[in-house]
Amino acid sequence: MTLLTSRDNPLIKTVISLQKRKGREKHRLFLAEGPHLLEEALKSAFTVRSVIVQEGASCSGLWWTLLKEQSVPVYQVLPRLYQTLTETQHPQDVIGIVEQPVEPGGFPLVDKVFCGLLLNELQDPGNLGTIMRTAWAAGFKNLFTTPGTVDPYSGKVVRASQGGIFNIKLYTHPLEEMLAWANKQGVRVWVADPKGTKFHFEADLTGPTLFLLGNEAHGFDWSKLEKGRVVEGLKIPLPGGAESLNVSVAAAILLYEALRQQMVVVG
Structure with a gap:
Protein backbone atom coordinates (compact mmCIF):
# COMPACT_ATOMS: atom_id res chain seq x y z
CA MET A 1 0.00 0.00 0.00
CA THR A 2 1.62 3.27 -1.13
CA LEU A 3 2.05 5.98 1.52
CA LEU A 4 1.31 9.53 0.36
CA THR A 5 3.02 12.26 2.37
CA SER A 6 2.79 15.45 0.30
CA ARG A 7 -0.07 17.83 -0.35
CA ASP A 8 1.46 18.33 -3.80
CA ASN A 9 0.75 14.73 -4.79
CA PRO A 10 -1.61 14.75 -7.83
CA LEU A 11 -4.12 12.40 -6.16
CA ILE A 12 -4.19 14.51 -3.00
CA LYS A 13 -4.78 17.64 -5.10
CA THR A 14 -7.63 15.92 -6.92
CA VAL A 15 -9.31 14.78 -3.70
CA ILE A 16 -9.14 18.29 -2.24
CA SER A 17 -10.65 19.71 -5.43
CA LEU A 18 -13.60 17.31 -5.13
CA GLN A 19 -14.77 19.19 -2.05
CA LYS A 20 -16.01 21.89 -4.46
CA ARG A 21 -18.64 21.55 -7.19
CA LYS A 22 -16.23 22.95 -9.79
CA GLY A 23 -13.73 20.18 -9.05
CA ARG A 24 -16.39 17.46 -9.11
CA GLU A 25 -17.66 18.67 -12.48
CA LYS A 26 -14.14 18.95 -13.89
CA HIS A 27 -13.03 15.45 -12.89
CA ARG A 28 -16.48 13.77 -12.98
CA LEU A 29 -15.68 12.27 -9.58
CA PHE A 30 -17.05 12.57 -6.04
CA LEU A 31 -16.18 11.39 -2.53
CA ALA A 32 -17.74 8.63 -0.43
CA GLU A 33 -16.45 8.95 3.11
CA GLY A 34 -16.59 6.13 5.61
CA PRO A 35 -16.83 2.31 5.43
CA HIS A 36 -20.62 2.25 4.99
CA LEU A 37 -20.76 4.58 1.98
CA LEU A 38 -17.71 2.95 0.44
CA GLU A 39 -19.30 -0.48 0.86
CA GLU A 40 -22.52 0.69 -0.82
CA ALA A 41 -20.51 2.15 -3.68
CA LEU A 42 -18.60 -1.10 -4.15
CA LYS A 43 -21.80 -3.16 -4.14
CA SER A 44 -23.40 -0.91 -6.77
CA ALA A 45 -22.87 -0.32 -10.47
CA PHE A 46 -20.74 2.75 -9.68
CA THR A 47 -16.99 2.60 -10.29
CA VAL A 48 -14.69 3.26 -7.34
CA ARG A 49 -11.56 4.75 -8.90
CA SER A 50 -9.33 4.57 -5.80
CA LEU A 67 -11.78 -3.62 -2.59
CA LYS A 68 -9.45 -6.57 -3.00
CA GLU A 69 -11.93 -8.46 -5.20
CA GLN A 70 -12.30 -5.46 -7.51
CA SER A 71 -8.55 -4.62 -7.45
CA VAL A 72 -9.19 -1.01 -6.45
CA PRO A 73 -5.96 0.92 -5.76
CA VAL A 74 -5.56 1.84 -2.07
CA TYR A 75 -3.30 4.58 -0.71
CA GLN A 76 -2.31 5.42 2.86
CA VAL A 77 -2.10 9.05 3.97
CA LEU A 78 -0.43 10.57 7.02
CA PRO A 79 -2.97 11.67 9.69
CA ARG A 80 -2.06 15.38 9.40
CA LEU A 81 -2.62 15.24 5.64
CA TYR A 82 -5.76 13.14 5.91
CA GLN A 83 -7.47 15.93 7.85
CA THR A 84 -7.33 18.16 4.75
CA LEU A 85 -9.11 15.54 2.64
CA THR A 86 -12.21 15.02 4.74
CA GLU A 87 -15.23 17.32 4.96
CA THR A 88 -16.47 16.16 8.37
CA GLN A 89 -15.62 17.36 11.85
CA HIS A 90 -15.06 13.81 13.09
CA PRO A 91 -13.68 12.04 10.02
CA GLN A 92 -13.78 8.32 9.42
CA ASP A 93 -10.63 6.54 8.32
CA VAL A 94 -11.45 5.80 4.69
CA ILE A 95 -12.50 7.83 1.65
CA GLY A 96 -13.56 6.44 -1.71
CA ILE A 97 -13.03 8.38 -4.93
CA VAL A 98 -16.01 7.44 -7.08
CA GLU A 99 -16.79 8.10 -10.73
CA GLN A 100 -19.97 10.02 -11.48
CA PRO A 101 -22.17 7.87 -13.72
CA VAL A 102 -22.96 8.86 -17.27
CA GLU A 103 -26.15 10.90 -17.15
CA PRO A 104 -29.00 8.78 -18.51
CA GLY A 105 -30.43 10.05 -21.76
CA GLY A 106 -34.16 10.55 -22.10
CA PHE A 107 -36.49 9.16 -19.48
CA PRO A 108 -37.20 5.81 -17.80
CA LEU A 109 -39.79 3.33 -18.95
CA VAL A 110 -43.18 3.72 -17.32
CA ASP A 111 -45.12 0.71 -16.06
CA LYS A 112 -48.40 0.55 -14.15
CA VAL A 113 -46.70 0.92 -10.74
CA PHE A 114 -44.28 3.67 -11.77
CA CYS A 115 -43.69 6.23 -9.03
CA GLY A 116 -41.09 8.98 -8.87
CA LEU A 117 -40.17 12.31 -7.32
CA LEU A 118 -39.59 15.52 -9.26
CA LEU A 119 -37.56 17.99 -7.19
CA ASN A 120 -37.69 21.55 -8.46
CA GLU A 121 -34.75 23.75 -7.40
CA LEU A 122 -34.17 22.22 -3.95
CA GLN A 123 -31.24 23.96 -2.25
CA ASP A 124 -30.51 22.09 0.96
CA PRO A 125 -28.10 19.16 0.55
CA GLY A 126 -29.42 17.43 3.66
CA ASN A 127 -32.93 17.43 2.22
CA LEU A 128 -31.85 16.00 -1.12
CA GLY A 129 -29.76 13.29 0.53
CA THR A 130 -32.55 12.33 2.91
CA ILE A 131 -35.02 12.11 0.01
CA MET A 132 -32.61 9.81 -1.84
CA ARG A 133 -32.38 7.60 1.24
CA THR A 134 -36.18 7.46 1.58
CA ALA A 135 -36.78 6.71 -2.11
CA TRP A 136 -34.25 3.88 -1.95
CA ALA A 137 -35.84 2.45 1.20
CA ALA A 138 -39.33 2.59 -0.33
CA GLY A 139 -38.14 0.86 -3.50
CA PHE A 140 -38.67 3.78 -5.90
CA LYS A 141 -35.65 4.07 -8.17
CA ASN A 142 -36.33 7.21 -10.23
CA LEU A 143 -35.49 10.68 -8.98
CA PHE A 144 -35.86 13.75 -11.18
CA THR A 145 -34.29 17.16 -10.57
CA THR A 146 -34.44 20.44 -12.43
CA PRO A 147 -31.47 22.72 -13.21
CA GLY A 148 -30.75 24.89 -10.18
CA THR A 149 -31.09 22.02 -7.72
CA VAL A 150 -28.22 21.42 -5.28
CA ASP A 151 -25.40 19.22 -6.61
CA PRO A 152 -26.37 15.58 -5.88
CA TYR A 153 -22.69 14.63 -5.62
CA SER A 154 -21.76 17.11 -2.89
CA GLY A 155 -20.38 15.53 0.26
CA LYS A 156 -23.36 16.54 2.40
CA VAL A 157 -25.85 15.02 -0.05
CA VAL A 158 -23.89 11.78 -0.37
CA ARG A 159 -23.56 11.39 3.41
CA ALA A 160 -27.23 12.22 4.06
CA SER A 161 -28.27 9.65 1.44
CA GLN A 162 -26.58 6.89 3.49
CA GLY A 163 -25.95 4.97 0.28
CA GLY A 164 -29.16 5.95 -1.48
CA ILE A 165 -27.25 7.79 -4.18
CA PHE A 166 -25.77 4.46 -5.30
CA ASN A 167 -29.15 2.79 -5.54
CA ILE A 168 -31.35 5.22 -7.48
CA LYS A 169 -31.23 6.72 -10.96
CA LEU A 170 -31.00 10.50 -11.32
CA TYR A 171 -32.48 12.43 -14.23
CA THR A 172 -31.99 16.16 -14.73
CA HIS A 173 -34.17 18.02 -17.24
CA PRO A 174 -35.99 21.37 -17.41
CA LEU A 175 -39.30 21.32 -15.57
CA GLU A 176 -41.56 21.72 -18.60
CA GLU A 177 -39.71 18.98 -20.49
CA MET A 178 -40.38 16.53 -17.67
CA LEU A 179 -44.01 17.53 -17.33
CA ALA A 180 -44.53 17.09 -21.07
CA TRP A 181 -42.97 13.62 -20.88
CA ALA A 182 -45.19 12.68 -17.92
CA ASN A 183 -48.30 13.83 -19.76
CA LYS A 184 -47.36 11.84 -22.86
CA GLN A 185 -46.73 8.70 -20.80
CA GLY A 186 -49.95 8.95 -18.83
CA VAL A 187 -48.15 9.72 -15.56
CA ARG A 188 -50.32 11.66 -13.12
CA VAL A 189 -48.45 14.61 -11.60
CA TRP A 190 -49.25 15.74 -8.07
CA VAL A 191 -47.78 18.93 -6.59
CA ALA A 192 -47.15 18.88 -2.85
CA ASP A 193 -48.95 22.03 -1.72
CA PRO A 194 -50.52 22.94 1.66
CA LYS A 195 -53.36 24.51 -0.36
CA GLY A 196 -53.93 21.41 -2.49
CA THR A 197 -57.44 20.28 -3.38
CA LYS A 198 -57.07 16.76 -1.93
CA PHE A 199 -55.44 15.15 1.08
CA HIS A 200 -52.68 12.73 0.12
CA PHE A 201 -54.66 9.73 1.38
CA GLU A 202 -57.68 10.70 -0.74
CA ALA A 203 -55.82 10.61 -4.04
CA ASP A 204 -55.57 7.47 -6.16
CA LEU A 205 -51.84 6.81 -6.30
CA THR A 206 -52.04 3.25 -7.64
CA GLY A 207 -51.29 4.19 -11.25
CA PRO A 208 -48.19 5.86 -12.71
CA THR A 209 -47.46 8.74 -10.33
CA LEU A 210 -45.01 11.63 -10.10
CA PHE A 211 -44.79 13.84 -7.02
CA LEU A 212 -43.54 17.38 -7.65
CA LEU A 213 -41.92 19.16 -4.70
CA GLY A 214 -40.75 22.75 -4.85
CA ASN A 215 -38.02 24.88 -3.31
CA GLU A 216 -37.73 24.77 0.49
CA ALA A 217 -38.26 28.51 0.98
CA HIS A 218 -41.01 29.20 -1.52
CA GLY A 219 -42.60 25.88 -2.44
CA PHE A 220 -43.66 25.30 -6.02
CA ASP A 221 -44.29 28.32 -8.21
CA TRP A 222 -47.50 27.50 -10.12
CA SER A 223 -46.81 30.34 -12.57
CA LYS A 224 -44.03 28.20 -14.08
CA LEU A 225 -46.57 25.87 -15.62
CA GLU A 226 -47.35 26.31 -19.28
CA LYS A 227 -50.95 27.19 -20.08
CA GLY A 228 -53.05 24.05 -20.28
CA ARG A 229 -50.57 21.89 -18.33
CA VAL A 230 -52.59 19.68 -15.96
CA VAL A 231 -51.14 19.00 -12.53
CA GLU A 232 -53.02 18.64 -9.27
CA GLY A 233 -52.30 19.92 -5.78
CA LEU A 234 -51.99 17.41 -2.97
CA LYS A 235 -51.92 18.40 0.69
CA ILE A 236 -50.86 16.67 3.87
CA PRO A 237 -52.98 17.38 6.98
CA LEU A 238 -51.46 19.96 9.33
CA PRO A 239 -53.95 20.03 12.25
CA GLY A 240 -51.38 21.50 14.62
CA GLY A 241 -51.30 24.80 12.76
CA ALA A 242 -47.86 24.66 11.11
CA GLU A 243 -47.76 26.26 7.67
CA SER A 244 -45.85 23.42 6.02
CA LEU A 245 -43.59 20.41 6.48
CA ASN A 246 -39.93 20.00 5.71
CA VAL A 247 -39.68 18.92 2.07
CA SER A 248 -37.91 15.64 2.89
CA VAL A 249 -40.62 14.76 5.42
CA ALA A 250 -43.35 15.56 2.88
CA ALA A 251 -41.59 13.41 0.28
CA ALA A 252 -41.44 10.48 2.70
CA ILE A 253 -45.15 10.73 3.56
CA LEU A 254 -46.16 10.85 -0.11
CA LEU A 255 -43.91 7.99 -1.19
CA TYR A 256 -45.06 5.71 1.58
CA GLU A 257 -48.71 6.48 0.92
CA ALA A 258 -48.13 5.49 -2.72
CA LEU A 259 -46.37 2.34 -1.54
CA ARG A 260 -49.21 1.54 0.89
CA GLN A 261 -51.82 1.88 -1.85
CA GLN A 262 -49.80 -0.27 -4.23
CA MET A 263 -49.42 -2.97 -1.58
CA VAL A 264 -53.17 -2.95 -0.91
CA VAL A 265 -53.90 -3.40 -4.63
CA VAL A 266 -51.40 -6.26 -4.95
CA GLY A 267 -52.72 -7.81 -1.77
Missing part, protein backbone atom coordinates in the same frame (compact mmCIF):
# COMPACT_ATOMS: atom_id res chain seq x y z
CA VAL A 51 -9.42 4.64 -2.02
CA ILE A 52 -7.51 6.60 0.60
CA VAL A 53 -7.10 5.36 4.17
CA GLN A 54 -5.58 7.14 7.10
CA GLU A 55 -2.29 5.64 8.26
CA GLY A 56 -2.98 3.23 11.11
CA ALA A 57 -6.58 2.60 10.13
CA SER A 58 -8.03 -0.89 10.46
CA CYS A 59 -8.45 -2.40 7.00
CA SER A 60 -11.03 -5.13 7.50
CA GLY A 61 -14.68 -5.92 6.91
CA LEU A 62 -16.78 -6.27 3.77
CA TRP A 63 -15.56 -3.02 2.19
CA TRP A 64 -11.96 -4.26 2.40
CA THR A 65 -12.90 -7.63 0.91
CA LEU A 66 -14.74 -5.93 -1.97
Whole structure:
Protein backbone atom coordinates (compact mmCIF):
# COMPACT_ATOMS: atom_id res chain seq x y z
CA MET A 1 0.00 0.00 0.00
CA THR A 2 1.62 3.27 -1.13
CA LEU A 3 2.05 5.98 1.52
CA LEU A 4 1.31 9.53 0.36
CA THR A 5 3.02 12.26 2.37
CA SER A 6 2.79 15.45 0.30
CA ARG A 7 -0.07 17.83 -0.35
CA ASP A 8 1.46 18.33 -3.80
CA ASN A 9 0.75 14.73 -4.79
CA PRO A 10 -1.61 14.75 -7.83
CA LEU A 11 -4.12 12.40 -6.16
CA ILE A 12 -4.19 14.51 -3.00
CA LYS A 13 -4.78 17.64 -5.10
CA THR A 14 -7.63 15.92 -6.92
CA VAL A 15 -9.31 14.78 -3.70
CA ILE A 16 -9.14 18.29 -2.24
CA SER A 17 -10.65 19.71 -5.43
CA LEU A 18 -13.60 17.31 -5.13
CA GLN A 19 -14.77 19.19 -2.05
CA LYS A 20 -16.01 21.89 -4.46
CA ARG A 21 -18.64 21.55 -7.19
CA LYS A 22 -16.23 22.95 -9.79
CA GLY A 23 -13.73 20.18 -9.05
CA ARG A 24 -16.39 17.46 -9.11
CA GLU A 25 -17.66 18.67 -12.48
CA LYS A 26 -14.14 18.95 -13.89
CA HIS A 27 -13.03 15.45 -12.89
CA ARG A 28 -16.48 13.77 -12.98
CA LEU A 29 -15.68 12.27 -9.58
CA PHE A 30 -17.05 12.57 -6.04
CA LEU A 31 -16.18 11.39 -2.53
CA ALA A 32 -17.74 8.63 -0.43
CA GLU A 33 -16.45 8.95 3.11
CA GLY A 34 -16.59 6.13 5.61
CA PRO A 35 -16.83 2.31 5.43
CA HIS A 36 -20.62 2.25 4.99
CA LEU A 37 -20.76 4.58 1.98
CA LEU A 38 -17.71 2.95 0.44
CA GLU A 39 -19.30 -0.48 0.86
CA GLU A 40 -22.52 0.69 -0.82
CA ALA A 41 -20.51 2.15 -3.68
CA LEU A 42 -18.60 -1.10 -4.15
CA LYS A 43 -21.80 -3.16 -4.14
CA SER A 44 -23.40 -0.91 -6.77
CA ALA A 45 -22.87 -0.32 -10.47
CA PHE A 46 -20.74 2.75 -9.68
CA THR A 47 -16.99 2.60 -10.29
CA VAL A 48 -14.69 3.26 -7.34
CA ARG A 49 -11.56 4.75 -8.90
CA SER A 50 -9.33 4.57 -5.80
CA VAL A 51 -9.42 4.64 -2.02
CA ILE A 52 -7.51 6.60 0.60
CA VAL A 53 -7.10 5.36 4.17
CA GLN A 54 -5.58 7.14 7.10
CA GLU A 55 -2.29 5.64 8.26
CA GLY A 56 -2.98 3.23 11.11
CA ALA A 57 -6.58 2.60 10.13
CA SER A 58 -8.03 -0.89 10.46
CA CYS A 59 -8.45 -2.40 7.00
CA SER A 60 -11.03 -5.13 7.50
CA GLY A 61 -14.68 -5.92 6.91
CA LEU A 62 -16.78 -6.27 3.77
CA TRP A 63 -15.56 -3.02 2.19
CA TRP A 64 -11.96 -4.26 2.40
CA THR A 65 -12.90 -7.63 0.91
CA LEU A 66 -14.74 -5.93 -1.97
CA LEU A 67 -11.78 -3.62 -2.59
CA LYS A 68 -9.45 -6.57 -3.00
CA GLU A 69 -11.93 -8.46 -5.20
CA GLN A 70 -12.30 -5.46 -7.51
CA SER A 71 -8.55 -4.62 -7.45
CA VAL A 72 -9.19 -1.01 -6.45
CA PRO A 73 -5.96 0.92 -5.76
CA VAL A 74 -5.56 1.84 -2.07
CA TYR A 75 -3.30 4.58 -0.71
CA GLN A 76 -2.31 5.42 2.86
CA VAL A 77 -2.10 9.05 3.97
CA LEU A 78 -0.43 10.57 7.02
CA PRO A 79 -2.97 11.67 9.69
CA ARG A 80 -2.06 15.38 9.40
CA LEU A 81 -2.62 15.24 5.64
CA TYR A 82 -5.76 13.14 5.91
CA GLN A 83 -7.47 15.93 7.85
CA THR A 84 -7.33 18.16 4.75
CA LEU A 85 -9.11 15.54 2.64
CA THR A 86 -12.21 15.02 4.74
CA GLU A 87 -15.23 17.32 4.96
CA THR A 88 -16.47 16.16 8.37
CA GLN A 89 -15.62 17.36 11.85
CA HIS A 90 -15.06 13.81 13.09
CA PRO A 91 -13.68 12.04 10.02
CA GLN A 92 -13.78 8.32 9.42
CA ASP A 93 -10.63 6.54 8.32
CA VAL A 94 -11.45 5.80 4.69
CA ILE A 95 -12.50 7.83 1.65
CA GLY A 96 -13.56 6.44 -1.71
CA ILE A 97 -13.03 8.38 -4.93
CA VAL A 98 -16.01 7.44 -7.08
CA GLU A 99 -16.79 8.10 -10.73
CA GLN A 100 -19.97 10.02 -11.48
CA PRO A 101 -22.17 7.87 -13.72
CA VAL A 102 -22.96 8.86 -17.27
CA GLU A 103 -26.15 10.90 -17.15
CA PRO A 104 -29.00 8.78 -18.51
CA GLY A 105 -30.43 10.05 -21.76
CA GLY A 106 -34.16 10.55 -22.10
CA PHE A 107 -36.49 9.16 -19.48
CA PRO A 108 -37.20 5.81 -17.80
CA LEU A 109 -39.79 3.33 -18.95
CA VAL A 110 -43.18 3.72 -17.32
CA ASP A 111 -45.12 0.71 -16.06
CA LYS A 112 -48.40 0.55 -14.15
CA VAL A 113 -46.70 0.92 -10.74
CA PHE A 114 -44.28 3.67 -11.77
CA CYS A 115 -43.69 6.23 -9.03
CA GLY A 116 -41.09 8.98 -8.87
CA LEU A 117 -40.17 12.31 -7.32
CA LEU A 118 -39.59 15.52 -9.26
CA LEU A 119 -37.56 17.99 -7.19
CA ASN A 120 -37.69 21.55 -8.46
CA GLU A 121 -34.75 23.75 -7.40
CA LEU A 122 -34.17 22.22 -3.95
CA GLN A 123 -31.24 23.96 -2.25
CA ASP A 124 -30.51 22.09 0.96
CA PRO A 125 -28.10 19.16 0.55
CA GLY A 126 -29.42 17.43 3.66
CA ASN A 127 -32.93 17.43 2.22
CA LEU A 128 -31.85 16.00 -1.12
CA GLY A 129 -29.76 13.29 0.53
CA THR A 130 -32.55 12.33 2.91
CA ILE A 131 -35.02 12.11 0.01
CA MET A 132 -32.61 9.81 -1.84
CA ARG A 133 -32.38 7.60 1.24
CA THR A 134 -36.18 7.46 1.58
CA ALA A 135 -36.78 6.71 -2.11
CA TRP A 136 -34.25 3.88 -1.95
CA ALA A 137 -35.84 2.45 1.20
CA ALA A 138 -39.33 2.59 -0.33
CA GLY A 139 -38.14 0.86 -3.50
CA PHE A 140 -38.67 3.78 -5.90
CA LYS A 141 -35.65 4.07 -8.17
CA ASN A 142 -36.33 7.21 -10.23
CA LEU A 143 -35.49 10.68 -8.98
CA PHE A 144 -35.86 13.75 -11.18
CA THR A 145 -34.29 17.16 -10.57
CA THR A 146 -34.44 20.44 -12.43
CA PRO A 147 -31.47 22.72 -13.21
CA GLY A 148 -30.75 24.89 -10.18
CA THR A 149 -31.09 22.02 -7.72
CA VAL A 150 -28.22 21.42 -5.28
CA ASP A 151 -25.40 19.22 -6.61
CA PRO A 152 -26.37 15.58 -5.88
CA TYR A 153 -22.69 14.63 -5.62
CA SER A 154 -21.76 17.11 -2.89
CA GLY A 155 -20.38 15.53 0.26
CA LYS A 156 -23.36 16.54 2.40
CA VAL A 157 -25.85 15.02 -0.05
CA VAL A 158 -23.89 11.78 -0.37
CA ARG A 159 -23.56 11.39 3.41
CA ALA A 160 -27.23 12.22 4.06
CA SER A 161 -28.27 9.65 1.44
CA GLN A 162 -26.58 6.89 3.49
CA GLY A 163 -25.95 4.97 0.28
CA GLY A 164 -29.16 5.95 -1.48
CA ILE A 165 -27.25 7.79 -4.18
CA PHE A 166 -25.77 4.46 -5.30
CA ASN A 167 -29.15 2.79 -5.54
CA ILE A 168 -31.35 5.22 -7.48
CA LYS A 169 -31.23 6.72 -10.96
CA LEU A 170 -31.00 10.50 -11.32
CA TYR A 171 -32.48 12.43 -14.23
CA THR A 172 -31.99 16.16 -14.73
CA HIS A 173 -34.17 18.02 -17.24
CA PRO A 174 -35.99 21.37 -17.41
CA LEU A 175 -39.30 21.32 -15.57
CA GLU A 176 -41.56 21.72 -18.60
CA GLU A 177 -39.71 18.98 -20.49
CA MET A 178 -40.38 16.53 -17.67
CA LEU A 179 -44.01 17.53 -17.33
CA ALA A 180 -44.53 17.09 -21.07
CA TRP A 181 -42.97 13.62 -20.88
CA ALA A 182 -45.19 12.68 -17.92
CA ASN A 183 -48.30 13.83 -19.76
CA LYS A 184 -47.36 11.84 -22.86
CA GLN A 185 -46.73 8.70 -20.80
CA GLY A 186 -49.95 8.95 -18.83
CA VAL A 187 -48.15 9.72 -15.56
CA ARG A 188 -50.32 11.66 -13.12
CA VAL A 189 -48.45 14.61 -11.60
CA TRP A 190 -49.25 15.74 -8.07
CA VAL A 191 -47.78 18.93 -6.59
CA ALA A 192 -47.15 18.88 -2.85
CA ASP A 193 -48.95 22.03 -1.72
CA PRO A 194 -50.52 22.94 1.66
CA LYS A 195 -53.36 24.51 -0.36
CA GLY A 196 -53.93 21.41 -2.49
CA THR A 197 -57.44 20.28 -3.38
CA LYS A 198 -57.07 16.76 -1.93
CA PHE A 199 -55.44 15.15 1.08
CA HIS A 200 -52.68 12.73 0.12
CA PHE A 201 -54.66 9.73 1.38
CA GLU A 202 -57.68 10.70 -0.74
CA ALA A 203 -55.82 10.61 -4.04
CA ASP A 204 -55.57 7.47 -6.16
CA LEU A 205 -51.84 6.81 -6.30
CA THR A 206 -52.04 3.25 -7.64
CA GLY A 207 -51.29 4.19 -11.25
CA PRO A 208 -48.19 5.86 -12.71
CA THR A 209 -47.46 8.74 -10.33
CA LEU A 210 -45.01 11.63 -10.10
CA PHE A 211 -44.79 13.84 -7.02
CA LEU A 212 -43.54 17.38 -7.65
CA LEU A 213 -41.92 19.16 -4.70
CA GLY A 214 -40.75 22.75 -4.85
CA ASN A 215 -38.02 24.88 -3.31
CA GLU A 216 -37.73 24.77 0.49
CA ALA A 217 -38.26 28.51 0.98
CA HIS A 218 -41.01 29.20 -1.52
CA GLY A 219 -42.60 25.88 -2.44
CA PHE A 220 -43.66 25.30 -6.02
CA ASP A 221 -44.29 28.32 -8.21
CA TRP A 222 -47.50 27.50 -10.12
CA SER A 223 -46.81 30.34 -12.57
CA LYS A 224 -44.03 28.20 -14.08
CA LEU A 225 -46.57 25.87 -15.62
CA GLU A 226 -47.35 26.31 -19.28
CA LYS A 227 -50.95 27.19 -20.08
CA GLY A 228 -53.05 24.05 -20.28
CA ARG A 229 -50.57 21.89 -18.33
CA VAL A 230 -52.59 19.68 -15.96
CA VAL A 231 -51.14 19.00 -12.53
CA GLU A 232 -53.02 18.64 -9.27
CA GLY A 233 -52.30 19.92 -5.78
CA LEU A 234 -51.99 17.41 -2.97
CA LYS A 235 -51.92 18.40 0.69
CA ILE A 236 -50.86 16.67 3.87
CA PRO A 237 -52.98 17.38 6.98
CA LEU A 238 -51.46 19.96 9.33
CA PRO A 239 -53.95 20.03 12.25
CA GLY A 240 -51.38 21.50 14.62
CA GLY A 241 -51.30 24.80 12.76
CA ALA A 242 -47.86 24.66 11.11
CA GLU A 243 -47.76 26.26 7.67
CA SER A 244 -45.85 23.42 6.02
CA LEU A 245 -43.59 20.41 6.48
CA ASN A 246 -39.93 20.00 5.71
CA VAL A 247 -39.68 18.92 2.07
CA SER A 248 -37.91 15.64 2.89
CA VAL A 249 -40.62 14.76 5.42
CA ALA A 250 -43.35 15.56 2.88
CA ALA A 251 -41.59 13.41 0.28
CA ALA A 252 -41.44 10.48 2.70
CA ILE A 253 -45.15 10.73 3.56
CA LEU A 254 -46.16 10.85 -0.11
CA LEU A 255 -43.91 7.99 -1.19
CA TYR A 256 -45.06 5.71 1.58
CA GLU A 257 -48.71 6.48 0.92
CA ALA A 258 -48.13 5.49 -2.72
CA LEU A 259 -46.37 2.34 -1.54
CA ARG A 260 -49.21 1.54 0.89
CA GLN A 261 -51.82 1.88 -1.85
CA GLN A 262 -49.80 -0.27 -4.23
CA MET A 263 -49.42 -2.97 -1.58
CA VAL A 264 -53.17 -2.95 -0.91
CA VAL A 265 -53.90 -3.40 -4.63
CA VAL A 266 -51.40 -6.26 -4.95
CA GLY A 267 -52.72 -7.81 -1.77
